[in-house]
Amino acid sequence: MATAELALDGAAPEVAEAEAPVRVFLRRLLRHRSGQIGLIGVVFIFAVAIIGPFLLTASPTAVVSGQRLIGPSITFPFGTDQLGRDVLTRVVYGAQLSLTLGLVPVAIAALVGVPIGVLVGYAPRVDLVLMRVMDVMMAIPALVFALAVIAILGPGLTNVMLALGIAWIPYYVRMARGNVKRAKGNGYVEYAIATGATDFRIMFVHLLQSVAAPIIVMVTIGIGDAILSGSALSFIGLGAPPPTPEWGAILRDGREFLRIAWWISVFPGLAIVFTVVSFNLLGDALRDTLDPRVRRGG
Amino acid sequence: MALYVLKRILLTIPVLFATALLIFFIFQLIPGDVVQASMTQKLMTLEQQNQMREALGLNKPVIERAGAYAIALLQGDMGRSFRTGQPVLEMLMSQLPYTLILIAASMFVAVLIGIPLGLIAALKRNSAVDSTAMTVAVLGASIPQYWLGLVLILVIAVDLKWLPATGSEGFQTLILPAIALGIAEMAIIARLTRSEMVEVLQSDYVRTAEAKGLGRWPVVMGHGFRNSLIPIVTMLGLQVGALLGGAVVIEVVFARPGLGTIVVQSILKRDIPVIQGGILLIAAIFVIVNLIVDVSYSFLDPRIRTGDGS
Numbered sequence: 001m002a003t004a005e006l007a008l009d010g011a012a013p014e015v016a017e018a019e020a021p022v023r024v025f026l027r028r029l030l031r032h033r034s035g036q037i038g039l040i041g042v043v044f045i046f047a048v049a050i051i052g053p054f055l056l057t058a059s060p061t062a063v064v065s066g067q068r069l070i071g072p073s074i075t076f077p078f079g080t081d082q083l084g085r086d087v088l089t090r091v092v093y094g095a096q097l098s099l100t101l102g103l104v105p106v107a108i109a110a111l112v113g114v115p116i117g118v119l120v121g122y123a124p125r126v127d128l129v130l131m132r133v134m135d136v137m138m139a140i141p142a143l144v145f146a147l148a149v150i151a152i153l154g155p156g157l158t159n160v161m162l163a164l165g166i167a168w169i170p171y172y173v174r175m176a177r178g179n180v181k182r183a184k185g186n187g188y189v190e191y192a193i194a195t196g197a198t199d200f201r202i203m204f205v206h207l208l209q210s211v212a213a214p215i216i217v218m219v220t221i222g223i224g225d226a227i228l229s230g231s232a233l234s235f236i237g238l239g240a241p242p243p244t245p246e247w248g249a250i251l252r253d254g255r256e257f258l259r260i261a262w263w264i265s266v267f268p269g270l271a272i273v274f275t276v277v278s279f280n281l282l283g284d285a286l287r288d289t290l291d292p293r294v295r296r297g298g
Numbered sequence: 299m300a301l302y303v304l305k306r307i308l309l310t311i312p313v314l315f316a317t318a319l320l321i322f323f324i325f326q327l328i329p330g331d332v333v334q335a336s337m338t339q340k341l342m343t344l345e346q347q348n349q350m351r352e353a354l355g356l357n358k359p360v361i362e363r364a365g366a367y368a369i370a371l372l373q374g375d376m377g378r379s380f381r382t383g384q385p386v387l388e389m390l391m392s393q394l395p396y397t398l399i400l401i402a403a404s405m406f407v408a409v410l411i412g413i414p415l416g417l418i419a420a421l422k423r424n425s426a427v428d429s430t431a432m433t434v435a436v437l438g439a440s441i442p443q444y445w446l447g448l449v450l451i452l453v454i455a456v457d458l459k460w461l462p463a464t465g466s467e468g469f470q471t472l473i474l475p476a477i478a479l480g481i482a483e484m485a486i487i488a489r490l491t492r493s494e495m496v497e498v499l500q501s502d503y504v505r506t507a508e509a510k511g512l513g514r515w516p517v518v519m520g521h522g523f524r525n526s527l528i529p530i531v532t533m534l535g536l537q538v539g540a541l542l543g544g545a546v547v548i549e550v551v552f553a554r555p556g557l558g559t560i561v562v563q564s565i566l567k568r569d570i571p572v573i574q575g576g577i578l579l580i581a582a583i584f585v586i587v588n589l590i591v592d593v594s595y596s597f598l599d600p601r602i603r604t605g606d607g608s
Contacts, residue, residue: 034436136316140581143543144561148321151565151573152328228442229543235444236550236562251445258448259456269445276440284436 028289035285041278049095058086060093061243069261079263081254083243087264090245091271097246098275101161101230102223108165109172110219114211115204116169117176122184122203131177134170142167143229150238157240160233164226175218176211183210213290221283224276231272247272303593310589315368317581322367323360325574331356332570376575381567386575389560394579396466396556400548401541403472404480405534412484413530416491421518423496431488438485443544447478447551464553471554479548483537490533494526528598535591542580 029035064084072079078087120127137145142164149163183189184207192202231248233239240246242253247268254264328335333342333350342350354377355363370377376386419431454474455463465471498504499522507517546558561576563569 132316133320136313136320139313139317139585140321140577141539141543141584143540143546144577144580147546147561147565148324148573148577151570151577152325155565224440228440231442232444232544232547235442236547238562238565248442248444251442251448255448258452262452265445265448265452269442269449272442272445273437273440276442277436280436280440 025289029285032285032289034281035289038278038281038283038285041274042282045095045099045275045278048092049099052092052095056086056089056092058089060085060090060245069257071261072263078267079261081250081261081264082257085243087250087267090250091247091268094245094247094250094268094271095275097157097240097244098227098231098248098272101157101246102227102275102279104161105164105168105226105230106219106222108162109168109222110215112165113169113172114176114208114215117173117178118180118203118207118211120173121177121180122199122207127177130173134173137167137170138174142171143232146229146233147238150233155238155241157230157234157244157246160230160239163233164229168222172215172218175214179211179214180207183207186210216290217283217287220279220286224279224283227272227276227279302596306589306592310585313585314582317585318368318371318578319364321574321578321581322364325570326360328570335568335570376578377571379564379569379572381564381569381572386571389572390557390575390579393555393557393560396554397542397545397549397558398583399472400475400479400545400554400556401538403476404483404541404545405538407476407480408483408487408537409534411480412487413491415484415488417495417518417523419488419492420495420499428492432492435485435488438481438488441481443478443482444547444551446481447475447548450474450478451552466554471552475548475552475554478551479541479544482544483534483541486533486537487530490530491526494529495522498522498525528595531591531594531598535588538587539584542584 029039062085064080067076067080067084069082070076070080076086076088078091080086081090116130120130140148145167146160146163149166150159153159153162180203189202189206192206197206227247230239231246231251234246234248235252237252240249242249250268251265254261254268258265325332331351332354333347333356351357355366358366374387376390378385379389382389415431415434419428422428451463451474454460461473462471463474495518499518504517504521507521508514512520545556546562548554549556549558550562557576557580561573561580564572564576
């Protein structure tokens, strides 16, 4: 308990003297059980997305009339769909799209939200007005806010990513702001001010470090959330149009055939579960290893 | 006490007002204008378009329109659907009960499963029971709700024929959508209950109560669980936002009527007034639920109404 309080006060943890912090962190992460599982899962899914398409011969979109709705077999491990397309091929090609769908919104939200959060956390005058705007934005549930953006921009995968990114900005602003406010009282910030560092340098060199750990955790869990929300929007017809093999879109296409061809809907769903579980486990492990104080937000 | 509640209610009004204005201004960003945006619906001559602009007041400056919009809202006027010409508020109000019932039912599912799961995990900490419960929780948070909905339809409705797959009449049609929607919240509640209980069970007052010779269960429920309730209630309130978003998708999966269904249909048909009104109504529900949560704290923790908390 005493060491934990020391760490809270900004004093360097003892281990940091013996070893580089990055190595300490990596070692802890690799020893964390859910960290191991999550990391393997994430690496696997990236490998599938990058290498997978080269290993497969079938096209993810070409219609093959002779092989419609064939159940899972050795030739077609995930079966074929109503247009004779190999579901496995579609799921593998979909990995790329779905990972993009996970990464882009989070990148938008973090790249816009974090600098704003650092700024308002550091400069209280900007704070009042901007945070009220953020509060109002957060009064609209994120997915519903994304619906508003899609209503304006029109449906489509790119617009879905943009919409989710915009909807999540306030959450990153609030997280960065909170951490910066807490870190501002630390000795190293006062030291930086005393040595005449510019405001910009204090904000984006010193204070940004204090948000790095919670950002990494939030981004990792956010990728899973983005895949869930993005594929959901595709599923209800606002995202990827046919014949795009995005996972949510495959599920939408397979839905009509649910009664006669369960495999079209089950395998892409499992792919989503696998990917999101991996990111969530990795996120949990990162939170435990990077910063035990961070809690999961809404 | 009454003063505290009144203050919280009064503070909500400007939030609702600001939310309405934010949504209004967001919808001003539509490329071209609403008339052009709704053109995919039906083709109009230039003259008809201009007539429509005139009727909607689009020729006036934006600030003036924002004012008019706010005044209209206060009178319960959200405009009329481009498609059917019906008053938007009327259309939404007929859908509102379906969504509210679905959300209440899924919260019930989340609490009914999540809290016992978290409690057991905390009491049997680091055991096989704990790790099973937490695995269920991680899975629950990672399953796409709409996919779980599909699987439930496939297994429970189609194969086993236990419950209807779609529809909105009666209690039975509510069960599967409530489970599909509530699963993620269940996971969050289970994890939160566990971590709160683990903390509380190690506290001095729980140890004191045990030392006094009170039984395990009275201590756990009376002293331990009661003090975990505030974070759980807070989380439930915050999660209503996620439920409202999730309900949009679940309503589509189970072909249920509701706010989500009407908003999605309106997006696909470019019926802007209905989308705008629907989003505002959903936001208003979220704000009001959190008002209720805030007020309920004061019942759970007397310190808050006396001003010790924030």
